[in-house]
Amino acid sequence: MEGQLAHIGAGLAAIGSGAAAIGVGNVAGNYLAGALRNPSAAASQTATLFIGIAFAEALGIFSFLVALLLMFAV
Amino acid sequence: MATETHEATSHAADAAASAPGMPQLDFSNWGNQIFWLMITLVAIYFVLSRIALPRIAAVLAERQGTITNDIAAAEGLKVKAAEAEEAYNKALADARAQAQAIVAEAKAEIQVELDAAIAKADAEIAAKAAESEKAIAEIRAGALVAVKEVASDTATEIVSTLGGKADVKAVGAAVDTRIKG
Amino acid sequence: MASEAHGAETGGLVFHPMDQFIVKPLFGGDTIHWYTVTNVTLWMALSVVAVIGLMVLGTRRRAVVPSRSQSIGELAYGFVYKMVEDVAGKDAIKFFPYIMTLFMFIVMANFLGLLPMSFATTSHFAVTIVLALMVFLTVTIVGFVKNGAGFLGLFWVSSAPLALRPVLALIEIISYFVRPVSHSIRLAGNIMAGHAVLKVFAGFAAIAVVSPLSVVAITAMYGLEVLVAFIQAYVFTILTCVYLKDALHPSH
Secondary structure, three states: HHHHHHHHHHHHHHHHHHHHHHHHHHHHHHHHHHHHHHHHHHHHHHHHHHHHHHHHHHHHHHHHHHHHHHHHHH | OOOHHHHHHHHHHOOOOOOOOOOOHHHHHHHHHHHHHHHHHHHHHHHHHHHHHHHHHHHHHHHHHHHHHHHHHHHHHHHHHHHHHHHHHHHHHHHHHHHHHHHHHHHHHHHHHHHHHHHHHHHHHHHHHHHHHHHHHHHHHHHHHHHHHHHHHHHHHHHOOOOOOHHHHHHHHHHHHHHHH | HHHHHHHHHHOOOOOOOOOHHHHOOOOOOOOOOOOOHHHHHHHHHHHHHHHHHHHHHHOOOOOOOHHHHHHHHHHHHHHHHHHHHHOOOOOHHHHHHHHHHHHHHHHHHHHOOOOOOOOOOOOHHHHHHHHHHHHHHHHHHHHHHHHHHHHHHHHHOOOOOHHHHHHHHHHHHHHHHHHHHHHHHHHHHHHHHHHHHHHHHHHHHOOOOOOOHHHOOOOOOOOHHHHHHHHHHHHHHHHHHHHHHHOOOOOO
């Protein structure tokens, strides 16, 4: 019973991955919109883009990790 | 978290033979991994900092130097080419000026000769003209005398034919006045 | 319990997505002491070999006009050097060998981990937490050595209203100490997630009807994972540079 609840919890935690996907899409989309308006400044901001994507993605990875912990470690 | 890890280790311990939960949370092998990771990192660090990075830095610096030198050499050659072009242009201008000088000199010489020839020819022509004039004057004088004689002869003849006695002096005077008029 | 679930499954569709991460002794035996030669040892050694092959053997001719391997080595050098210089500043250049070591190890381990039947060392929290803690300790020590107590100004946001500053300082301190956690879990989580997804798709290949689809999905995921392998190494390195910049110039 407890294991099944944990699996449900893991599924719920996986929703966080989708939320992180929204975040990453937001970062990349806004970068692209800005880059198309001012292409000359785009190249200097790729590092910032990747840092932003990394931060947004990290939270998705956290939820994935919670899902894994619920699946395998609880 | 603490309880989770506790459970994870206990699970990993009793599930080691079969499929374990998350191998990442099996803390019994962390020491092993960290040990080998340290050795790996130290090895990479020494290889990179002692051999690879100085070598690549040297290669890049050398390449930069070669490029700079080549560019400098190209600049030098460009300057030389410009100098050569300038020298060529100068030589061309000199040659042109010299040619013009020669032409002018030749022209002047020819002019002098021409002038001399013209003067000579003029003098000759003048001499010839004077001679001719003299000859014409003589001829004219001769002609005048002849005309006078012929006229007086003719007048005398006419007068004698008409039956008169021709006064030679009067005829001569009349002819003279006629000719002059 | 997962193992019981595996055992109870029927119909041949069995997923063991986490089995690829098991640490095993290479030369028999069950117990893993700290000195035991395991598959971790093997794949870390291979990453060292790969780094030596690229950065030392590839550049051994020191050619002014580089060969293919030498230009890849120079590309990696220029990539990390420029990153350190641009992000962390000119005075961070003395940390360049250290950052280059991190980058080369992570990128090589990630790519080697993508080989079939291989073992991804960077998917283990033990590895990435050590890497992140090394960065965290380096940054903290450098920050205090360079700036003394002035390094604490990093947490005191002087551009904010005075009333907000204690709250912000608390948030800043928390986010500072969360850095190694997110730094390490991001790398391990990405690699682990990618490999587990590949294994899950591979598990579907046991059903004959969906196996072509499964192969296509594995191919697509593999392409994505190649990208992720590089991007995670890049992100780890650039975050190291960002943290280092905070330590060298803590003006907020």
